[in-house]
Amino acid sequence: QRSSNELYLRCQEFGCEQSLLSRPDGSASFVQGDTSVMAGVYGPAEVKVSKEIYDRATLEVLVQPKVGLPSVRERSQEQCVRETCEASLLLTLHPRSSLTLILQVLHDDGSLLSCCLNAACMALMDAGLPMSCLFCGVTCAISTDGQIITDPTAAQEKESRALMTFAIDSAKHSVLMSSTKGSFSVHELQQCIAVSQKASEKIFQFYRDSVKRRYSKSL
Amino acid sequence: MKDTPLSNCERDFLLKAIEEKKRLDGRQTYDYRKIKISFGTDYGCCFVDLGQTRVMAQVSCELVAPKENRPNEGIMFFNIELSPMASPGFEQGRQSELSVKLNRQLERCLRNSKCIDTESLCVVSGEKVWQIRVDVHTLNNDGNLMDAASIAAITALCHFRRPDVSTQGQEVTVYSPEERDPIPLSIYHMPISVSFAFFQQGTYLLVDPCEREERVMDGLLVIAMNKHREICSIQSSGGIMLLKEQVMRCSKIAGVKVSEITELINEALLNDRKARKAGGKCGFAESMPQERITALKKDETPVEMTDVTETANGIIQKGEAAPQTYPELNYKLGYKACKKWDTVLWHSFKWPAGGDVVEISDSEEEEVVILNPEVPEKPK
Numbered sequence: 001q002r003s004s005n006e007l008y009l010r011c012q013e014f015g016c017e018q019s020l021l022s023r024p025d026g027s028a029s030f031v032q033g034d035t036s037v038m039a040g041v042y043g044p045a046e047v048k049v050s051k052e053i054y055d056r057a058t059l060e061v062l063v064q065p066k067v068g069l070p071s072v073r074e075r076s077q078e079q080c081v082r083e084t085c086e087a088s089l090l091l092t093l094h095p096r097s098s099l100t101l102i103l104q105v106l107h108d109d110g111s112l113l114s115c116c117l118n119a120a121c122m123a124l125m126d127a128g129l130p131m132s133c134l135f136c137g138v139t140c141a142i143s144t145d146g147q148i149i150t151d152p153t154a155a156q157e158k159e160s161r162a163l164m165t166f167a168i169d170s171a172k173h174s175v176l177m178s179s180t181k182g183s184f185s186v187h188e189l190q191q192c193i194a195v196s197q198k199a200s201e202k203i204f205q206f207y208r209d210s211v212k213r214r215y216s217k218s219l
Numbered sequence: 220m221k222d223t224p225l226s227n228c229e230r231d232f233l234l235k236a237i238e239e240k241k242r243l244d245g246r247q248t249y250d251y252r253k254i255k256i257s258f259g260t261d262y263g264c265c266f267v268d269l270g271q272t273r274v275m276a277q278v279s280c281e282l283v284a285p286k287e288n289r290p291n292e293g294i295m296f297f298n299i300e301l302s303p304m305a306s307p308g309f310e311q312g313r314q315s316e317l318s319v320k321l322n323r324q325l326e327r328c329l330r331n332s333k334c335i336d337t338e339s340l341c342v343v344s345g346e347k348v349w350q351i352r353v354d355v356h357t358l359n360n361d362g363n364l365m366d367a368a369s370i371a372a373i374t375a376l377c378h379f380r381r382p383d384v385s386t387q388g389q390e391v392t393v394y395s396p397e398e399r400d401p402i403p404l405s406i407y408h409m410p411i412s413v414s415f416a417f418f419q420q421g422t423y424l425l426v427d428p429c430e431r432e433e434r435v436m437d438g439l440l441v442i443a444m445n446k447h448r449e450i451c452s453i454q455s456s457g458g459i460m461l462l463k464e465q466v467m468r469c470s471k472i473a474g475v476k477v478s479e480i481t482e483l484i485n486e487a488l489l490n491d492r493k494a495r496k497a498g499g500k501c502g503f504a505e506s507m508p509q510e511r512i513t514a515l516k517k518d519e520t521p522v523e524m525t526d527v528t529e530t531a532n533g534i535i536q537k538g539e540a541a542p543q544t545y546p547e548l549n550y551k552l553g554y555k556a557c558k559k560w561d562t563v564l565w566h567s568f569k570w571p572a573g574g575d576v577v578e579i580s581d582s583e584e585e586e587v588v589i590l591n592p593e594v595p596e597k598p599k
Contacts, residue, residue: 015507017514021359022271023306029507031516034260036503038358040304045220062311064302066264067279067354070311100220102304104356106275106503107260190531210515217512 012111012151014206016118018126018214024102026127030119032151034109037116039123043099051098056091062102063116076179077113081120084137084167084177090130099129110154111139113165113179118203125211133171136203138196140164142184148192150199164192168200222308225434233435237423243431244270249472251427254480256374256487260502262401263379267371270429271361276371277354278379282393285341285348293340294350297325299368305360321365324454325355328369328410328443332451335376336405342384342391349381351404362430365441369412374484377406378491410451411480412443413473421459426472440466442473446481 015031024040044057051058061082063074085101101123103116117137124131141152141160149156157163162182169176175193184192233243240248252270259266263278286294299321301309309315329335340349353375355368380401383394416428416436425432433439438457444450450470455461508514 013516013518015514015516017507017511019513021273021304022361023359024304027304029503031503031507034502038304040358042220042303042307045307062303064300064304064356066277066356067352098220100303100307102302104275104302104304104358107264109260187531187535190534191528194530194534206515206517209517213515214513 014118014203016122016206016210018122018210024123024127026123026125026129028119028122028126029106030115030122032111032115032118033153034107035111035115036106037112037119038104038106039116039119040102040104041099041123041127041129042102043127043129044094044097045100047096047098052096055095057089057094057097057099059086059089059091059099059101061085061120062100064102064104066105066108077116080113080165080167080177080179081116084117084135085120085124087176088131088133088135088169089124090132093130108154110157111151111165113137114139114151117165117167122207122210125207133169134204134207135167135169135176136200136207137165137167138199138203140166140192140195142182142188142192146188148188148195150195162188164189164196166193166196168196170200170204173197173200220303220307220310222306225431229431230435233431234418237418237425237432242425242429244429246427248424249426249476251476251480252429254370254483256370256484258378258487258491258502263375265371265375265378266503267367267374269361269363269367269370269427271359272363272367273358274364274367274371275356275358276368276375277356278375279352279354280379280381281350281352282342282347282391283350284346285344290345291341291348292337293348295330295335295337296350296352297322297329297355297372298353299325299355299364300357301364302357305357305364309357309360320456321368324365324412324441324443324452325368325372327452327454328412329353329372329376332408332410332443332445334373334406334408334410334445334451336407339405343386343389346389347391351376351379351381360430362428362433363414366412366414366427369410369443370480370484373406373409373411374487376404377409377484377488379404408445408447408449409481409484410443410445411477412441412452413476415440415442415469415472417457417459417461421461421465424465424469426476440469442470444470444473444477446478448474 012033016028018028020029021027021040024042026041027039029036029038047058059082061078063077064070065074081103101120103119105112114137117135121135139151141149141157142162143149143159144161152160160182162180162184164178164180166175167177236242255268257266258264265276267274283294285292299318301315301318303309303311340351342348353372355372357364380403382396382401383399385392414427416425416432417438417440418436420437428436438455438459440461441454442450443452507516509516
């Protein structure tokens with residue numbers, strides 16, 4: 001329901017489970033509506049000499065699609081996630097080590113990149129890797145009549161004229177990464193960023209609630 | 220990334236325990252771990268948990284031209300993806316020995332046993348047939364990936380529905396799921412593989428080895444069977460010599476296990492069918508355990524956006540505070556100069572007088588590649 005002054009945008013239902021896999025050092029699965037992604041983190045671990053960096057850890061991100069082999073689309077998603085993680089992880093604390101983050105797409109019903117970012121953040125938290133801030137992903141779609149929709153489903157994404165994903169950090173609510181598709185004006189871009197910053201507060205609150213629940217019982 | 224090596228004391232401990240008929244997790248020799256089967260939102264997606272080993276299978280279909288020597292049979296394609304998530308030793312893209320072995324075994328189990336009726340997948344003979352693709356992703360490797368993968372693959376195939384087609388002569392119409400209900404594949408029987416690990420040159424055997432037990436085993440015997448006690452494939456690896464009686468005993472045990480597992484699969488499929496008919500939401504989201512402390516779910520909430528427009532306007536105004544107007548430039552950038560684009564603007568360069576063409580060359584090299592070669596070069 002919208003009136004001219006107030007806008008209420010839908011924030012999808014979230015679900016998350018941490019530490020669900022026994023082999024990876026940290027794992028999490030994040031569910032946004034029908035889209036679900038599972039993330040696993042290994043690290044800090046031994047790194048190949050060809051890939052080692054002398055003063056920081058080498059972060060490798062792999063996105064595995066559900067059907068078929070990884071293609072160029074997965075490579076670009078990997079780059080987006082990797083840049084966000086590199087901006088928030090304290091890589092200089094683990095020089096000459098490797099951090100590997102693997103994302104497995106379990107179901108794609110729109111807002112896939114933001115679901116990957118959220119799963120990645122929860123998995124990194126679960127692994128206990130030092131981070132300067134948490135991050136979350138928010139997707140906005142601009143429909144053909146100019147309405148802004150957050151967390152669009154696949155059907156809504158198809159009908160939209162522009163699709164944007166932003167990675168927002170928890171400390172200053174600034175934009176860590178943006179990935180956009182389609183045509184839109186500068187005004188619409190700034191509006192979407194402001195919308196994402198508002199929506200990210202809900203996601204960070206959800207992170208806090210999950211972690212609070214997890215550590216609510218002490219042994 | 221390398222997997223942590225197995226220490227000698229761990230190996231000795233495991234072997235000694237097996238000699239005393241004890242297993243690390245307290246199971247008996249012929250016991251399977253707890254199997255949990257759940258389904259995803261769309262048809263053909265299946266998650267199988269065998270203890271801590273987790274795999275996911277997804278079936279998809281596509282209309283393609285058939286193989287030349289079999290013009291009226293559909294094509295089945297299997298792929299087991301050993302994801303680096305499952306184990307630090309698995310590498311993305313590299314075809315390791317284990318990956319080849321698992322893929323080959325799954326193909327023999329499902330394709331050579333002819334459990335799917337491929338002739339029913341033919342749409343237009345010689346031109347269009349259905350290609351059914353089964354992708355199995357390993358999520359967590361705690362041993363016995365083969366069994367988990369075979370259960371996941373056959374369950375996903377039983378769960379899958381392909382779109383309905385109708386042909387009028389050479390024209391083929393594929394109906395979407397909204398127009399006509401999709402049809403299940405015709406499956407004759409369900410072959411399931413059972414793994415037996417052998418220790419101390421075949422003296423001791425264990426069913427469903429976990430990851431530690433797999434590391435110390437001498438050999439592995441995999442028997443694929445269906446519930447009618449028909450053996451679909453047998454594979455023995457590791458170079459151990461097995462006696463005929465051992466193989467017969469293993470096949471009897473496999474028969475028992477396969478019938479139990481088949482019952483479990485049918486029950487899971489039935490529950491899922493009931494849940495879908497009742498119209499409830501099904502999928503990974505629903506199968507997430509709610510009562511666990513490590514899981515949390517939050518319902519849909521509205522997000523208030525009252526001052527979004529004002530914030531956006533404010534940011535745009537701040538950004539447009541000092542617009543710098545540059546005169547109309549007609550220039551060609553050298554290829555090397557492009558790399559230093561951010562410094563080019565602050566360098567002094569010739570402004571065009573009356574619409575001349577200006578070349579900006581910021582490179583240290585004498586020769587600069589200009590995009591439009593007919594204009595003469597101006598050396599720096």
